[in-house]
Each structure stands twice: as structure tokens, then as C-alpha cells.
Amino acid sequence: MKSYLVGGAVRDRLLGLPPGDRDFVVVGETPESMLAAGFRPVGRDFPVFLHPDTGEEYALARTERKSAPGHRGFVVHADPSVTLDQDLARRDFTINAIAEDADGDVVDPLGGVRDIEARVLRHVGPAFVEDPLRVLRAARFMARLAPLGFEVAPETMALMRQMAAGGELDTLVAERVWQELSKALSAAQPSAFLRTLREADALRAVLPEVDALYGVPQRAEYHPEVDTGIHQELVSDMAARLAPGDTVVGFAALTHDLGKARTPAHELPRHVGHEQAGLAPLRALCERLKVPLEHRDLALVACREHLNVHRLRELRDTTVHDLLVRCDAFRKPGRIAKLALVCEADKRGRLGLEDEPYPQAAQLRRMHAAALSIQARDLAREGLEGPAIGDALRKARVAAIRAARGATADA
Numbered sequence: 001m002k003s004y005l006v007g008g009a010v011r012d013r014l015l016g017l018p019p020g021d022r023d024f025v026v027v028g029e030t031p032e033s034m035l036a037a038g039f040r041p042v043g044r045d046f047p048v049f050l051h052p053d054t055g056e057e058y059a060l061a062r063t064e065r066k067s068a069p070g071h072r073g074f075v076v077h078a079d080p081s082v083t084l085d086q087d088l089a090r091r092d093f094t095i096n097a098i099a100e101d102a103d104g105d106v107v108d109p110l111g112g113v114r115d116i117e118a119r120v121l122r123h124v125g126p127a128f129v130e131d132p133l134r135v136l137r138a139a140r141f142m143a144r145l146a147p148l149g150f151e152v153a154p155e156t157m158a159l160m161r162q163m164a165a166g167g168e169l170d171t172l173v174a175e176r177v178w179q180e181l182s183k184a185l186s187a188a189q190p191s192a193f194l195r196t197l198r199e200a201d202a203l204r205a206v207l208p209e210v211d212a213l214y215g216v217p218q219r220a221e222y223h224p225e226v227d228t229g230i231h232q233e234l235v236s237d238m239a240a241r242l243a244p245g246d247t248v249v250g251f252a253a254l255t256h257d258l259g260k261a262r263t264p265a266h267e268l269p270r271h272v273g274h275e276q277a278g279l280a281p282l283r284a285l286c287e288r289l290k291v292p293l294e295h296r297d298l299a300l301v302a303c304r305e306h307l308n309v310h311r312l313r314e315l316r317d318t319t320v321h322d323l324l325v326r327c328d329a330f331r332k333p334g335r336i337a338k339l340a341l342v343c344e345a346d347k348r349g350r351l352g353l354e355d356e357p358y359p360q361a362a363q364l365r366r367m368h369a370a371a372l373s374i375q376a377r378d379l380a381r382e383g384l385e386g387p388a389i390g391d392a393l394r395k396a397r398v399a400a401i402r403a404a405r406g407a408t409a410d411a
């Protein structure tokens with residue numbers, strides 16, 4: 001059987017990045033011959049099989065023809081006559097269209113190696129425009145590759161702009177958009193995702209709530225970067241630095257200030273009440289993209305509470321307790337550490353303030369741990385019952401928060 005390693009695995013090896021999943025393309029076979037060789041079929045859409053021993057994906061070489069709008073309207077043609085070069089030519093970017101045979105020899109008819117060396121993300125051919133998802137893929141590859149010096153080729157950007165202007169991005173289903181967004185958030189530089197989409201005039205179509213923050217001014221004494229859109233980029237990159245790969249933290253960091261787009265013009269550059277104002281657009285975004293619950297819940301908490309965490313040192317002990325209750329921090333204890341990371345990213349995601357200390361993060365974690373260490377069952381053991389337990393629990397937790405505040409101040 002003639003098979004080649006293709007796609008991300010070859011690209012990442014040539015870039016010296018850690019290897020991810022390995023995908024193979026198979027030439028000269030049929031579904032029947034694959035099954036006879038012990039491969040197991042995957043899904044219905046594409047002729048893809050799993051290797052009986054390694055579980056790795058082997059896809060029959062294929063060509064595709066566009067038959068309807070959107071990313072679904074493809075007729076796939078996979079028979080033994082399809083060549084490796086034909087399969088590579090249907091791919092999105094030259095750096096993703098490099099194959100490697102079993103001896104480690106590289107097959108590169110589209111100049112992917114040259115583009116890797118030149119740090120260029122370039123489309124393979126004119127069929128690029130047939131799948132609007134590729135605009136988002138370009139942006140998420142940039143979130144990963146921009147720190148390595150990559151840029152989108154001007155002719156590729158021109159096609160992306162054309163695709164965005166044609167309105168085809170509206171046909172993308174929520175799951176695909178979320179998949180690309182979450183991959184971007186788990187990369188080193190999520191801001192490159194936003195910048196690339198903006199340059200293609202495509203951010204408005206997929207994330208209008210996020211796009212709306214560009215050009216909205218903020219007070220320069222707190223935000224030397226001034227533009228709220230630039231702030232959300234800096235915060236997203238800071239979150240990726242503080243919590244690498246954590247898309248729950250990353251999504252909350254990206255969306256914590258959405259309310260600032262709703263400030264009436266006569267109140268600018270102040271944004272009084274933007275925490276509450278951000279909840280509605282955030283909910284709309286989460287519903288539209290079917291954002292997973294854990295992501296949505298932390299984002300809502302961070303949107304609502306980030307200013308409270310910033311001024312933690314001024315809050316009364318009872319107020320800190322109520323903040324923890326609002327965050328559901330006694331039933332979902334992992335949430336507070338993530339909230340602290342989002343708030344730290346917010347504070348340090350400002351031009352020139354990247355290395356400012358943020359003692360509130362440790363203080364919040366310490367207060368939470370102290371309050372969490374007191375449980376209702378401990379009080380029940382002391383003979384308390386009914387509503388008395390609730391009152392005693394609150395008092396004991398508030399006292400624990402007070403003690404932890406002192407401990408933090410002494411530390």
C-alpha cells in the first residue's frame with residue numbers, strides 16, 4: 001500500500017514544532033481493499049479509515065468539486081486513479097500540502113517548503129474560495145504561526161477579502177466557527193486571529209460583538225492603548241501567556257469587556273456599568289456559536305465581576321463572600337483560579353503594563369481556599385441544624401476570608 005504522511009504533521013516537523021496527530025493519504029486503493037487490509041471506516045462523508053494497529057487516520061486520495069454554497073457543498077471523488085498531486089492540490093495552504101513517504105522523502109509540488117522557509121501562509125489555488133471555513137483556518141493558523149514570523153500572502157488575503165465580501169461566511173455552522181475560535185484561543189497569539197479576520201473584513205461576520213470594540217476609546221490613564229479592541233487583543237495574548245492552552249480562560253479574557261461597545265457616546269471614554277452591559281451581547285454570542293457551558297459560565301462571571309476582583313483589597317469581607325457565592329465558587333471550586341487568571345490578564349493586557357504585579361490573584365485564591373475549607377457538615381457535627389447552619393456557615397466563612405486577608409497582607 002502506498003501511503004504518505006500529510007498536512008499538519010509534516011508542516012510542524014519542518015517548523016520544528018512538537019508533533020500533533022498524524023494523518024496519512026493513501027494512493028491507488030479502494031474502500032474495499034482498505035477494509036480487506038483490516039482498516040476500519042470512519043464517518044460517512046469522506047473515504048477515511050483507521051489503521052488497525054495505530055488507530056491513525058488514512059484517507060483515500062481524493063479530489064473535490066463544489067456543487068453548492070457553503071463548506072458542505074462538495075462532491076468528493078476518490079478512486080484509485082486520483083494521484084497524490086491531485087490530492088495535495090485540493091488542500092487549503094501550501095504549507096499544509098506537503099507529503100512525506102515512508103522513507104522520509106518529501107513530496108512538495110506546490111512549494112510548501114519554500115513558503116515555510118519564507119514564513120508565508122499562501123493558498124494552494126483558485127479553488128481556495130470554494131470553502132469559507134478557510135478564512136477562519138487562515139486566521140487560526142496565524143494565531144499559531146505569527147509568533148514564528150508568518151504573514152498571510154497578499155494574494156491570499158485578497159481572496160479572503162473577496163470571500164468575506166461575498167457573504168459566504170454567513171453559511172458557516174456554529175460548530176465550525178467555535179472549533180476554529182477555540183483553536184485560536186489555545187494558540188500562542190490569539191490576537192493574530194482577530195487581526196487577520198479584521199484585515200479580511202471578516203470579523204464582523206463571525207464575531208460582531210468582538211468587532212464592535214474596535215475604535216471604542218477608553219481612559220488613557222488606565223489604558224495607554226486607548227482603543228478597546230486593541231485592549232482585548234492584548235488581554236487575549238496575556239491570557240495565552242498566563243494559561244497556555246486553556247480556552248476557558250482564553251474565551252473569558254476575550255469577551256470580558258463586550259459591554260464597552262454599548263457605552264453611549266456622550267459618556268466616553270468612561271464605561272460606567274459596562275460589566276452588566278456586557279452580559280447580553282455575551283449571552284447572544286454564546287448562544288449563536290453554541291459555546292460549551294464551562295466556557296460560557298466563566299465568561300459571564302468574568303464579565304460581571306472583573307472590576308470587583310481588581311478592587312478586592314477595598315471590598316468588605318462580607319462582599320468578598322457574596323462575590324464567591326455569585327461565582328458559585330463553593331460548588332465549582334476550580335472556577336476561582338480561572339477567574340483570577342482572567343482578571344490578571346485584563347490588568348496586564350495593557351500597553352506598557354505587561355509586567356505589573358497583580359497581587360489580587362493570589363489574594364482571591366487564598367480567600368477562596370480559606371472559605372472553602374469550612375463546610376456545612378463540620379457545623380452540623382457541632383450540633384447546629386436547619387437555617388442556623390446557613391447563618392453559621394456564612395459567619396465562619398466571612399471570618400476565614402478576614403483571616404486570609406491578613407495572611408495575604410503579612411505575606
Ligand SMILES: Nc1ncnc2c1ncn2[C@@H]1O[C@H](COP(=O)(O)OP(=O)(O)OP(=O)(O)O)[C@@H](O)[C@H]1O
Nearest residue numbers: 007008009020021023090091092096097131133134
Ligand atoms: N477546509 C479545508 N480545506 C482544504 N484543506 C483542508 C481543510 N481542512 C483540512 N484540510 C487539509 O487537511 C489537513 C488536516 O486538517 P486539520 O484540520 O487536522 O489541520 P492540521 O493542518 O492537521 O493542523 P492542526 O493539527 O494544527 O489542526 C490540513 O493540513 C489540510 O491539508
